[in-house]
Amino acid sequence: MFSLLWRKKIIGLANGAVALSFGMVAALAPPASAHTLTNMFDTGCLGKSPTTLFPNSHLPGNTMSIEVSHPSSGVYHLQTGVGTFANTPTGPSVPAGTLATAMSRFRLLYKINPSTFVSASVVPGTGIGLVGPSSVTRVNATGAADPGGDYIALSGGATIAGASPSGSNGSVAGLTAPAVGGPTSTTSFQLPAVSISTTANELDAVVATNGSAGKYGNPANFLTFLVSVSYYGVASHAATMCMPTDVSALSDSDIGSYLPLNGGAGSLHS
Numbered sequence: 001m002f003s004l005l006w007r008k009k010i011i012g013l014a015n016g017a018v019a020l021s022f023g024m025v026a027a028l029a030p031p032a033s034a035h036t037l038t039n040m041f042d043t044g045c046l047g048k049s050p051t052t053l054f055p056n057s058h059l060p061g062n063t064m065s066i067e068v069s070h071p072s073s074g075v076y077h078l079q080t081g082v083g084t085f086a087n088t089p090t091g092p093s094v095p096a097g098t099l100a101t102a103m104s105r106f107r108l109l110y111k112i113n114p115s116t117f118v119s120a121s122v123v124p125g126t127g128i129g130l131v132g133p134s135s136v137t138r139v140n141a142t143g144a145a146d147p148g149g150d151y152i153a154l155s156g157g158a159t160i161a162g163a164s165p166s167g168s169n170g171s172v173a174g175l176t177a178p179a180v181g182g183p184t185s186t187t188s189f190q191l192p193a194v195s196i197s198t199t200a201n202e203l204d205a206v207v208a209t210n211g212s213a214g215k216y217g218n219p220a221n222f223l224t225f226l227v228s229v230s231y232y233g234v235a236s237h238a239a240t241m242c243m244p245t246d247v248s249a250l251s252d253s254d255i256g257s258y259l260p261l262n263g264g265a266g267s268l269h270s
Contacts, residue, residue, distance in 0.1 A: 043063075078195075114148065126192045160219055215257060246262045
């Protein structure tokens with residue numbers, strides 16, 4: 001099943017002396033069953049430049065979806081979709097010799113209802129094109145593991161700076177999609193699916209948008225990851241943070257602001 005879809009858009013991320021472009025492409029999904037719902041919504045993402053010498057990248061209108069299946073009473077599977085990036089980025093701001101090396105430090109954050117939450121885990125056998133560990137951990141608003149926290153996080157134990165107390169933007173780590181193939185190849189990957197058990201009559205977990213998660217360009221956003229490139233052997237990394245919003249014009253003045261949320265912030269299965 002495919003459910004986290006970025007329509008074919010080129011995303012330019014300032015990475016010190018280079019800029020990385022990558023496109024997340026929609027993938028074909030199998031017919032939905034009576035207990036499967038697909039939620040599509042736009043996101044606004046900030047690609048944070050690692051240096052003040054280059055501007056940040058503002059990325060509105062990236063269409064995503066979350067497909068939720070309901071295999072048994074009280075159990076829901078939230079499956080992400082297939083993404084791709086070109087191993088050799090192209091574009092007017094990308095110098096020859098730039099190679100994409102990885103996307104890593106993925107974290108997907110859901111807000112739960114502590115009074116009905118039972119458990120959450122990675123669905124075995126899901127996820128493609130990834131290396132490193134993957135797990136679902138209950139966390140608090142700081143991203144720290146907390147058995148009484150209000151969130152669950154899919155990650156590989158390493159996040160971007162600010163998404164957890166030990167987060168960093170300095171290296172490839174955690175749940176990672178490494179570039180595979182030669183310079184002319186395209187790398188594909190898919191995040192693992194998350195299984196959530198609840199005592200509620202319907203799924204009451206939603207993508208995180210409360211508190212700091214509702215601010216544009218904040219490490220608490222529901223989807224965060226690190227983009228890494230190499231320019232003749234010199235590595236550079238850019239943290240990326242995404243939230244569900246239909247705002248079509250984004251700039252540095254929006255960073256830290258509460259933007260209007262769209263349907264992606266609502267119920268995922270009802």
